[in-house]
Amino acid sequence: MTKNVLIVDDSPVMRSFVKRTIAVAGLSVSACLEAGNGREALERLRSAAQAGAQVDLILTDINMPVLDGEGLLRELRLDPGLARIPVVVVSTDSTDQRVDALMRLGASDYVRKPFPPEKLFQVLSGLFPEWSAS
């Protein structure tokens, strides 16, 4: 089953790295959108929804300008049209306190940077078992 994915990171190389990791893992993606911060991400998500192409998964960094990952999670949970989209946080900030706070805000899982490609694949396969079998 193919998915629409949104990668949110202010680092263009990290967006490319995550995108390539998903491709190399063989996960079937129909559209891979990108955003440089949380505000851009919300715009992409709402545009996609209006176009009838609901995003199935968000992979987001935490420390970003304009609207950070925590802010993005809060805004997502307030929007009934976007609240159910799984969000995987991919960040260098991996203190227990921070991870707990993100999970309370509704993050589905957390991947600490740096990470081996298998780690991201493991997390995504856990969220979408049918994806790993495709």
Added chain:
Amino acid sequence: MKDLSHPKLRNACQAAVLEVLELMFFELPITTAEVSSAFQPDSCAASARFNGSLQGALTVAITRSSCIRLAASLLGLEPDEIDAQNCLSTVTELANMLCGATISRFEPEGRLHIEQPQSIAASYAPSGHWLTFQLEDGCISVFIQFQEP
């Protein structure tokens, strides 16, 4: 004020560099790390400030040839396809990851916020104790300094 002359911080930084290079770039330094007072002048450099339980900054400098190769590895491109923006983005992301990986080892229970890393001219890089790792075509050097609360 602590810097890389502090053994625990130096060990944390060394482990962080090895982890980032191996996991994100599939390579390891060709020699053990050395503490020096300078880095290669022909380098791309970036600095990441952090605050929380600890406050300070980490600076990374990487020789241009190595930066091009690491950027190519990260992006899945050929080295001759890498431009200045790719190098800038790679070195700032390196600063971000090294900062998180070092501080989380040095103070695992602490709070940490990393500000957006900024590229800096090599001539503005700080002087002091740098930890340098030789790569196959250059080197990567890290400087970190923080104030104790």
